[in-house]
Amino acid sequence: xxxxxxxxxxxxxxxxxxxxxxxxxxxxxxxxxxxxxxxxxxxxxxxxxxxxxxxxxxxxxxxxxxxxxxxxxxxxxxxxxxxxxxxxxxxxxxxxxxxxxxxxxxxxxxxxxxxxxxxxxxxxxxxxxxxxxxxxxxxxxxxxxxxxxxxxxxxxxxxxxxxxxxxxxxxxxxxxxxxxxxxxxxxxxxxxxxxxxxxxxxxxxxxxxxxxxxxxxxxxxxxxxxxxxxxxxxxxxxxxxxxxxxxxxxxxxxxxxxxxxxxxxxxxxxxxxxxxxxxxxxxxxxxxxxxxxxxxxxxxxxxxxxxxxxxxxxxxxxxxxxxxxxxxxxxxxxxxxxxxxxxxxxxxxxxxxxxxxxxxxxxxxxxxxxxxxxxxxxxxxxxxxxxxxxxxxxxxxxxxxxxxxxxxxxxxxxxxxxxxxxxxxxxxxxxx
Numbered sequence: 001x002x003x004x005x006x007x008x009x010x011x012x013x014x015x016x017x018x019x020x021x022x023x024x025x026x027x028x029x030x031x032x033x034x035x036x037x038x039x040x041x042x043x044x045x046x047x048x049x050x051x052x053x054x055x056x057x058x059x060x061x062x063x064x065x066x067x068x069x070x071x072x073x074x075x076x077x078x079x080x081x082x083x084x085x086x087x088x089x090x091x092x093x094x095x096x097x098x099x100x101x102x103x104x105x106x107x108x109x110x111x112x113x114x115x116x117x118x119x120x121x122x123x124x125x126x127x128x129x130x131x132x133x134x135x136x137x138x139x140x141x142x143x144x145x146x147x148x149x150x151x152x153x154x155x156x157x158x159x160x161x162x163x164x165x166x167x168x169x170x171x172x173x174x175x176x177x178x179x180x181x182x183x184x185x186x187x188x189x190x191x192x193x194x195x196x197x198x199x200x201x202x203x204x205x206x207x208x209x210x211x212x213x214x215x216x217x218x219x220x221x222x223x224x225x226x227x228x229x230x231x232x233x234x235x236x237x238x239x240x241x242x243x244x245x246x247x248x249x250x251x252x253x254x255x256x257x258x259x260x261x262x263x264x265x266x267x268x269x270x271x272x273x274x275x276x277x278x279x280x281x282x283x284x285x286x287x288x289x290x291x292x293x294x295x296x297x298x299x300x301x302x303x304x305x306x307x308x309x310x311x312x313x314x315x316x317x318x319x320x321x322x323x324x325x326x327x328x329x330x331x332x333x334x335x336x337x338x339x340x341x342x343x344x345x346x347x348x349x350x351x352x353x354x355x356x357x358x359x360x361x362x363x364x365x366x367x368x369x370x371x372x373x374x375x376x377x378x379x380x381x382x383x384x385x386x387x388x389x390x391x392x393x394x395x396x397x398x399x400x401x402x403x404x405x406x407x408x409x410x411x412x413x414x415x416x417x418x419x420x421x422x423x424x425x426x427x428x429x430x431x432x
Contacts, residue, residue, distance in 0.1 A: 003039045007112025007119045009061035011075035012053030021072050024061030026112030028090025028121050031346025031390035032382065034060045034069060037110065037121045041089050041397060045118040048083035048133035051111060056100025060093040071095055080111035080118070083133070084172070085126040085414045087371040089396040090345050091378050102209050103377035105200055123400070125371050126414035130182050131172040137179065141166055144178030148228070157220045158228050161185060165247060169213045173245065177232065183240040183275075183416060184232040186225055187216045188258060192249030194279055195314040197384045198376040200246050209377075216248040225261040226268070233265070233272035238418040241265070244277030244298075252278050255285035262292040273419045277340065280323035281315065287329050296336035298370065298416055299323050304356035308347070311385045327364040336422050338368040338413075344381065349399040350391045361407055368411040369403070 009024040028037040045051075059077035063070055079092035088109035112119045129135055145162045152158040165174035165185065173185040192202070201215040229241045243258055244251040251258060262274055273295045280286065280299035302312045306320035327337045339360075347353060360366065374381070382390075394402075404412065411417070 003042045003114060003119065005039060006037055006062070007042060007114035009059050009072055010051070010078035010111055010113055011059055011072050012078050013075050014053065014055065016053070018051055018053070018078055019075070020113040021059075021061065021074055023064050024059075024070070024072055025064060026110055026119075027060055027062055027069065027093045028110040029093040029345070029378065030090060030349070030393055030395070033346070034093035035090070036062060037090055038397070041121040042112070042119040043122055043124075045080055045111065045120050046083050046086055046122075046124075049118075049120065050081045051118065052079050052081065052106065052108070053077075054079055054092065054094060054103065054108070056097045057094040058097070060095060078111055079108035080120045081106055082109050082120055082122050082373060084131040085124060085128060086122045086373075087125045087343055087396075087414070088345070088373050089121040089123065096379055102207075102380050104209050105198055105212050105375045107373035107375050108378060109373070123397075125412050128413070128415050130176060130415060136172070136175055141175045141178045144180060148178060152228055155224050155227055156218055157187065157224050160187065160216065160247075164214065165245075169247075171213075171246070173242070180232075181236050182238055182418070183242055184229060184236070185245045186229060186241055186243045187245040187248040188220055188225070188243050189249045189251045189254040190216045190219060191253050193253060193281055193316045193318060194250065195316070197312050197314070197381065198374075200375065201248065212375075213247050219254065219257070222257050222260040222264060225257070226264045229261075230265055230268045233269050236272075238420055239272035240275055240416055240418050241272065242275040242277055242416060250279055250281065251276055252280075252282040252285045255282065255288060259288050259292045262289060262294060266293040273336075273416075273422070275416050277416075278326070279313065279315075279318075280326035281318035283322055283325040283329055286326040290330060290333040290335060294330070294335065295419070296338070296416060296422075297326065297330045298338040298340050299327055300340035300342070302342040302344070302374070303347070303353060304360040305353060308353070308385065312381075324360065324364060327366065331365045331367075336367050336417070337364065338370050338416065339366065340370050340372055342374040343371050343396065344374045344378070345396050346390045346393055347387070349396045350393045352391055354394065354399055354402065357403070358406070361403075361410060366410060368413055368417070370414050371400075371412060372414065
């Protein structure tokens with residue numbers, strides 16, 4: 001369902017009702033500026049997407065009659081949340097009024113309306129269906145929770161995943177675990193060695209936005225980890241177990257426990273993949289985990305440039321070079337390496353970032369980029385980084401095309417691949 005013109009701008013009445021303004025075409029935001037969105041960039045809002053009103057913000061659009069950009073004064077601006085497996089190409093474009101509150105930690109993609117359909121500028125970056133809404137069965141999740149709590153009555157991690165992650169926050173990874181499939185989460189660290197501006201599990205009291213979930217409050221033992229992950233690896237289709245989740249700090253701070261758990265897991269089963277999602281801050285710890293049997297690593301970053309990375313992550317006792325070294329170490333052991341790359345149109349697609357990303361791919365022999373939508377208020381983010389001018393940008397679509405052309409072996413995606421995809425048909429829609 002392709003468009004020949006941009007869709008109409010959306011606005012909210014502030015009471016949860018959304019309308020189209022047929023006098024304005026929707027535009028997109030890149031960095032600080034608003035631009036027309038190429039018609040071919042629009043796709044119908046995918047299932048599992050949702051719309052937000054943006055209080056204290058007026059949407060920017062192109063006047064249908066004059067072609068000039070102007071504000072929509074009819075109500076608040078509207079943005080879309082696009083579900084996992086999709087990457088946004090433009091942010092919602094709006095003017096922020098002085099009294100506007102900081103937006104909570106979600107992604108804010110442009111959105112419009114045409115012929116009865118909501119549209120967003122985005123691409124499907126991943127064929128995997130593991131987090132699609134239609135695939136979740138709440139009855140099966142709840143049955144799985146009851147079954148596994150009964151099977152592991154004293155395991156604090158299983159209880160945390162059940163009561164907090166699956167039933168309270170509806171975490172897709174935890175819900176999949178209790179449905180007996182695919183990637184199983186292993187939160188392991190209540191502490192962190194970074195102070196990320198947009199941390200989803202901890203925000204200081206001085207900030208007006210809340211964290212989106214509570215952080216793990218205990219240090220699990222290796223025995224607790226092994227108890228529920230070995231059966232998952234033995235029985236689940238396309239199994240992965242992953243340290244490092246949104247409900248914890250930095251797992252490498254618990255590397256000794258993780259090392260012991262990996263060793264014990266591999267004494268019991270050779271099946272599946274053992275992965276860690278991390279900031280990559282402790283290369284020596286990563287080496288120890290590889291020696292124990294770690295199969296893959298995903299290192300999160302908002303940028304391939306230290307000058308953009310450091311003011312966002314605000315690291316304690318580690319450097320940007322450490323995360324690069326961690327990627328190199330895993331590749332040296334023959335492991336799979338990904339970056340969890342926070343996409344911010346107008347920063348990610350800048351010429352300077354593109355050149356830095358190229359160097360990172362080459363220097364680390366990177367296997368995969370997970371093009372993740374950045375869950376953060378755009379104004380707040382750029383303000384925290386002190387970015388006034390994002391520099392020359394090429395557009396997200398062109399960036400994706402250039403990287404794909406230069407590095408044909410580099411995989412694009414949104415999720416950690418299981419062994420079957422790593423060693424077999426990467427493009428296969430394996431989750432079916």
